[in-house]
Amino acid sequence: MTNLTILGTGNMGQAIASVAAKGGHNVQQLGQEDLATAVTGDIVVLAVPYPAIDQIVEQRGDQLAGKIVVDITNPLNFETFDSLVVPADGSAAAEVAAKLPNSRVLKAFNTTFAGTLAAGTVGPLTTTVLIAGDDADAKSQLASVVTSGGLKAIDAGSLKRARELEAVGFLQLTLAASEKISWTGGFGVIS
Amino acid sequence: MTNLTILGTGNMGQAIASVAAKGGHNVQQLGQEDLATAVTGDIVVLAVPYPAIDQIVEQRGDQLAGKIVVDITNPLNFETFDSLVVPADGSAAAEVAAKLPNSRVLKAFNTTFAGTLAAGTVGPLTTTVLIAGDDADAKSQLASVVTSGGLKAIDAGSLKRARELEAVGFLQLTLAASEKISWTGGFGVIS
Numbered sequence: 001m002t003n004l005t006i007l008g009t010g011n012m013g014q015a016i017a018s019v020a021a022k023g024g025h026n027v028q029q030l031g032q033e034d035l036a037t038a039v040t041g042d043i044v045v046l047a048v049p050y051p052a053i054d055q056i057v058e059q060r061g062d063q064l065a066g067k068i069v070v071d072i073t074n075p076l077n078f079e080t081f082d083s084l085v086v087p088a089d090g091s092a093a094a095e096v097a098a099k100l101p102n103s104r105v106l107k108a109f110n111t112t113f114a115g116t117l118a119a120g121t122v123g124p125l126t127t128t129v130l131i132a133g134d135d136a137d138a139k140s141q142l143a144s145v146v147t148s149g150g151l152k153a154i155d156a157g158s159l160k161r162a163r164e165l166e167a168v169g170f171l172q173l174t175l176a177a178s179e180k181i182s183w184t185g186g187f188g189v190i191s
Numbered sequence: 192m193t194n195l196t197i198l199g200t201g202n203m204g205q206a207i208a209s210v211a212a213k214g215g216h217n218v219q220q221l222g223q224e225d226l227a228t229a230v231t232g233d234i235v236v237l238a239v240p241y242p243a244i245d246q247i248v249e250q251r252g253d254q255l256a257g258k259i260v261v262d263i264t265n266p267l268n269f270e271t272f273d274s275l276v277v278p279a280d281g282s283a284a285a286e287v288a289a290k291l292p293n294s295r296v297l298k299a300f301n302t303t304f305a306g307t308l309a310a311g312t313v314g315p316l317t318t319t320v321l322i323a324g325d326d327a328d329a330k331s332q333l334a335s336v337v338t339s340g341g342l343k344a345i346d347a348g349s350l351k352r353a354r355e356l357e358a359v360g361f362l363q364l365t366l367a368a369s370e371k372i373s374w375t376g377g378f379g380v381i382s
Contacts, residue, residue, distance in 0.1 A: 056264065062305030082351065088280035123381030124315045154371050156362065167358030168378075171347065180345050181382050187359075190376035 001025055002145050004039030007056060012072060013047030015117035023148030043068045050075040050092055052176055057099045065102035068138045072109040074164040074169040081174050094161035106133035109164035110169040115184040120150045128152040128189035192216055193336050196232030198247060204238030205261060205309035214339030234259045239285055241266040248290045256293035259329045263300040265360040272365055284353035297324035297333055298353035301360040301364060312340045319343040319380035321378040323352040
């Protein structure tokens with residue numbers, strides 16, 4: 001059993017909590033109103049929008065030292081839906097890793113809509129969570145949580161691949177926003 | 192019925208030719224040995240690896256004026272499998288468009304492995320071709336060819352989205368090369 005903390009109570013935070021709960025893990029879910037409550041999880045999911053990351057780091061950076069920290073953000077310019085707000089050769093995950101040098105930072109869950117995490121399926125496929133990161137043990141621990149919750153997990157490579165994962169997430173969001181796909185659809189992975 | 196020319200006789204060129212043939216279209220397929228043969232198609236698919244694009248443009252650029260030109264490349268550094276060789280804020284498709292100002296350039300077929308084009312399916316899903324480009328009529332003509340051949344087509348937005356399509360193609364290639372997925376699998380699209 002793994003102890004997870006999910007920072008954020010929106011649809012993604014709820015969906016990830018439900019996956020972890022299905023797997024029998026301990027879940028601590030904290031919203032902004034729980035600022036006085038310390039993080040207890042060994043894996044901490046930052047289930048907040050990209051613009052909220054800086055505040056989280058400021059408020060809880062010290063508590064995140066030594067922990068596995070999961071960035072799930074899609075750093076879109078949501079006004080234009082036409083670009084990301086991170087540098088072209090970087091990623092939100094790389095920024096998080098730079099801000100939390102004492103944490104093991106992973107990118108995950110940004111290519112799976114909340115509905116597909118909660119349902120466990122995307123169309124006829126089992127939902128697959130793509131995980132990128134530089135620490136093999138951290139990726140393995142998160143993959144165990146994901147698979148115990150009934151989903152599939154694929155190691156997508158080093159944290160450098162977060163750039164491609166964020167491109168996938170970006171493209172998927174533009175397709176849903178333009179009604180080419182639904183919010184319960186998107187990219188599925190066929191092994 | 193549409194007249195297509197496919198420049199390239201490799202596995203991707205053959206698979207795209209088979210899709211077009213299934214749809215009842217006229218297909219002219221030309222290899223490097225057919226240099227003296229003029230392009231007759233209204234849609235011309237550059238089914239060659241990225242490093243061969245410059246030569247094609249040099250040899251046949253004039254013939255491509257006025258035509259719909261489809262770039263299918265994944266401009267990977269195939270030695271490292273760790274980066275693309277195009278600028279971080281650009282794409283192979285943008286480069287092709289810059290070199291062929293009198294053609295209507297589309298990005299397509301770079302997110303579908305040859306096996307999934309030839310079979311028409313990826314796992315339990317119909318294979319979906321994502322098409323990006325700045326000319327709606329050109330995208331519509333290519334989509335008609337794709338759907339008449341039994342596949343699905345999705346308009347993925349402007350040619351600027353080629354950057355994200357190339358990220359998807361890059362990620363998919365790294366997953367297959369590291370045996371996380373097979374060459375008959377990959378990303379499927381659930382509407």
